[in-house]
Amino acid sequence: MKNKTNWAVTVPIALGSLLILFPLYLAIAVALKSPEELANSILGLPKEFHLENFMRAIEMTNFFQAFQNSAFVTVIAVVFTILTNSMVAYAIARNMDKTFFKSLYYYLISAMFIPFPLIMLPIVKETSALGMNNLFGLSVLYIVYGLSLNIFIYVGYIRSIPRELEEAAIVDGASAWGVFWKVIFPLLSPMNATVGILTCLWAWNDFMLPLIILNDPEMATLPLKQYIFQGQFSTDYNTAFASYLLALSPLVIVYLFAQKWVISGVTKGAIK
């Protein structure tokens, strides 16, 4: 009796999903049309594919460079966030009985309550004084700012790992570093995936930090690039939408193939 499909729920869920898909359909349709076609029909399917819109968008915004910038920042942020934040969390999780580590834990977590606007103005002065108003500096900020949430995610998980696993390695003469890299880090794989996905989504899509930190347009990441070109796109919606789609597509393509993995990764981070 319980295995019958519930159509009374399936239908509204399907209709609701159209609301999610509509803006994306629209973006694809506009990006493929010619200006004349768009003027005739905003909502209709494109009659032929005007791929030259994409060519123009690539040339105009220097897409491949922006892509490279975004990829550089995201890869550095993800790799070093996983390597460093997990290690900090390990040291904290195994020493929660010591005042130093315990206060560290609460210090990092309570920093989540500080609204970014308070930091926004001084951090711009600081990064430019240190010569960090570039892609490298931006990556460092993602790694450092991620600590608050990531420590929270990792510590909860590490405390559920039985200490016996480490003790065996310690008896064999492994140092704290050895125990972490050889025993703990491999066990953290599910959390590393979660933290990696969250960091990737953040660094790739973030607009505010690139906006305030980067002052050389050559360094602009993909979202920042769309913002910079907003004025030049003006009423050329076809090129603008082609450019938006190009900027959105890398993550969407990854998502199409790995959606199960992405959703479960995000879920695990959220319910910690």
Next chain:
Amino acid sequence: MSKRNTAFYLMTIPAVLLFFAFHTFPAIQGVYYSLTNWNGFSPTYEFVGFKNYVNIFKDENVLNAYIFTFKYAVLTTILVNALSLIIALGLNAKIKFRNFFRAVYFLPNILSILIVGFIFNYIFGHVIPDVAEKMGIEFLKSNILGNENLAWIGIVIVAVWQSVAFNTILYLAGLQTIPSDLYEAASLDGATKWKEFWTITFPLIAPFFTINMVLAMKNNMNVFDHVVAMTGGGPGRATESIAVLIYQGGFTGGEFAYQSANAVIFLFIIVVLTFIQLKFLQKREMEM
């Protein structure tokens, strides 16, 4: 054994120093500058005590930004949580193509808010007026983002469209922790679906509800990308959020110190708000 302890300190200290340098230190600097009259670029500045704070309370633009930010954050938080919960219940039911729909509803979470804002900008500016024209719906013929009284609703719509994705997944995770035999017992007792929701489902996912409401409210108070993408704070100052005001005043308006004071006040408001929410919602959790 002490070698192990040294290793633990070495694992944490560099990270903490960096965190202090790039997070806590600028926050302290913000508090410090809020007591000066620095414009952000001149070589000298003076201490002015609490003058900036006094002026903030008399500033109509600041009040205006708080009003917009509050009404935006409250409405978005309520709508997002209500809709996410409904969608999560739907996705948790025995529906066809469940995994496909789950993937669709989560999709907005992986998209850049700025670009989503640009797309909706076009929808409000061209698609809706175009359709309204053809169907003769008078009040939708003009761009709501150009209307001082309605522009904020447009921003709420985009925010809801985007953040329902993440919250739905959270609620879905919560729903899956509820053992199914509870429902079986309830249906044997002849409970209606409505009653089942209020007596079993909602109390059991209450902790998820609390955390979702608190996080969503805090995130929504910091709204920035949506506003920049859709209205730039306009028309006039109708949709200028606190983050946008601090950004614009602080960087281009020569109000570095003044907006720092605004940011300090903002910090207090966020902390108080979070505290009240936690108290209130946790009390409800207990009562259920």
